[in-house]
Amino acid sequence: MGHCLSCLRNQTSADVVTTPNRKKDEMTNIVTTNQVPTVMISDYPQAEPLLHSNENSINCYINSNNLLNANALNSVNENCSGDTNAAQKMHVINEKIPKSFYQKLPSIPRSMSSLGSSESRVSESRINQLFDQYKDNSEEAILAEGIENFCRDLHFNPDDFEVLVLAWKLNASQMCRFTKEEFVQGLKNMKTDSIKSIQQRLNDITGELTRDSEQFKDLYRFTFKFGLDVSTGQRILPSDIAIVLWRLVFTNNEPPILDKWLSYLESNPHVRGIPKDTWYMFLNFCEFVGDDLSSYDDTEAWPSLFDDFVEYENDQMNQNVSKNEIKIQD
Structure with missing residues (x-):
C-alpha cells in the first residue's frame, strides 16, 4: 500500500x-x-x-x-x-x-532526526583510553617515549610530516609533549577516537594542505611556536631547530629557493637564531622571489638576514660567472 x-x-x-x-x-x-x-x-x-x-x-x-x-x-x-x-x-x-x-x-x-549527527559523534571515553595507553607514568601527559609508541602504532616515524600535522591539530604547546587536554580536545575536534580513524584523518588533512594555502599558512605559523622551548621562555628559534623544521614543514611543497637558503644558514655559524618575523616573512619571501633571486628588491622592508642571503648568492653567482669567463679565455 x-x-x-x-x-x-x-x-x-x-x-x-x-x-x-x-x-x-x-x-x-x-x-x-x-x-x-x-x-x-x-x-x-x-x-x-x-x-x-x-x-x-x-x-x-x-x-x-x-x-x-x-x-x-x-x-x-x-x-x-x-x-x-x-x-x-x-x-x-x-x-x-x-x-x-x-x-x-x-x-x-x-x-x-539525529542519524546524520550520530555518524560524526566520537567517544570521549575511547579517547581517554588512548591517552592512558601512551601517557607517562609520572605525569599527566604523553612524553617522548609515549609519542614514539603512538607514532609506531600509527605507522609513522616521529619526524614525519603527518606527526607535525597531528601536533598542529592538537595545538600542542611544545615538542615531545601532548597534555591530556590537548590530546582529548584535539582528537574530538578531528572527530577521531581510534588509531585507524586518526590515520585516515591525518592522510585526509595532508591532502587538503596541498590545496588550501590558508590552512598551510596556519600550519607554518604554528610550526615556529611548536619549536620553541616554552619552559625557558624562549622567543627565538635556534638555527639548527629552525633548519629541521623548515625541511619538515615544506615536505610536500618545497620552494625552489629552500635548499640554497638552508645551505646558507648551515654555512654561517654566526646566524644563531631565527626570530618570529623572519620565520613568518620567509613564506612571503619564497612567493616573491620565485625560482631565483632576480626579482628581489633590497629597498623593501625585508629582514636583514634576507639581504645578507641575497648578497651572498649574488656573489656566488658572480664568482661562477668569472670562473667561466676565465676558462673561456684560456
Missing part, C-alpha cells in the same frame, strides 16, 4: 476529515493524535471516478497521481461544503479507507 514515511509528522492535534453526520468519537479509530500518514488516491481506485464525475466543481478535482493527506482531505471538504453531491462523494472516500491502515504504519523513532 503506497505511503511515504518521510511525509509523517508529529502534531499536537490531528486534522481529521469528517462529514456532518459522523460523530467525532467514531473518527478516533481512524486517525491517531500523534501521526497523520499520507494516503495515495491510487491506493483506492473506487474513489477516483467519484472525484472525476463532478467536473463542474473545479475545487473538488484532485489528480489521482497526487498525494492526498489528511490536511488535503480537510481542504477539499471545506471547498466542497456548498456542493451536496461532492460532500457525499467525500463521505464515500472516507468510508473506503480501512481503519486498520493507519494502525499498521510504524512510528518514526525519536533517534531518526
Whole structure:
C-alpha cells in the first residue's frame, strides 16, 4: 500500500476529515493524535471516478497521481461544503479507507532526526583510553617515549610530516609533549577516537594542505611556536631547530629557493637564531622571489638576514660567472 514515511509528522492535534453526520468519537479509530500518514488516491481506485464525475466543481478535482493527506482531505471538504453531491462523494472516500491502515504504519523513532549527527559523534571515553595507553607514568601527559609508541602504532616515524600535522591539530604547546587536554580536545575536534580513524584523518588533512594555502599558512605559523622551548621562555628559534623544521614543514611543497637558503644558514655559524618575523616573512619571501633571486628588491622592508642571503648568492653567482669567463679565455 503506497505511503511515504518521510511525509509523517508529529502534531499536537490531528486534522481529521469528517462529514456532518459522523460523530467525532467514531473518527478516533481512524486517525491517531500523534501521526497523520499520507494516503495515495491510487491506493483506492473506487474513489477516483467519484472525484472525476463532478467536473463542474473545479475545487473538488484532485489528480489521482497526487498525494492526498489528511490536511488535503480537510481542504477539499471545506471547498466542497456548498456542493451536496461532492460532500457525499467525500463521505464515500472516507468510508473506503480501512481503519486498520493507519494502525499498521510504524512510528518514526525519536533517534531518526539525529542519524546524520550520530555518524560524526566520537567517544570521549575511547579517547581517554588512548591517552592512558601512551601517557607517562609520572605525569599527566604523553612524553617522548609515549609519542614514539603512538607514532609506531600509527605507522609513522616521529619526524614525519603527518606527526607535525597531528601536533598542529592538537595545538600542542611544545615538542615531545601532548597534555591530556590537548590530546582529548584535539582528537574530538578531528572527530577521531581510534588509531585507524586518526590515520585516515591525518592522510585526509595532508591532502587538503596541498590545496588550501590558508590552512598551510596556519600550519607554518604554528610550526615556529611548536619549536620553541616554552619552559625557558624562549622567543627565538635556534638555527639548527629552525633548519629541521623548515625541511619538515615544506615536505610536500618545497620552494625552489629552500635548499640554497638552508645551505646558507648551515654555512654561517654566526646566524644563531631565527626570530618570529623572519620565520613568518620567509613564506612571503619564497612567493616573491620565485625560482631565483632576480626579482628581489633590497629597498623593501625585508629582514636583514634576507639581504645578507641575497648578497651572498649574488656573489656566488658572480664568482661562477668569472670562473667561466676565465676558462673561456684560456
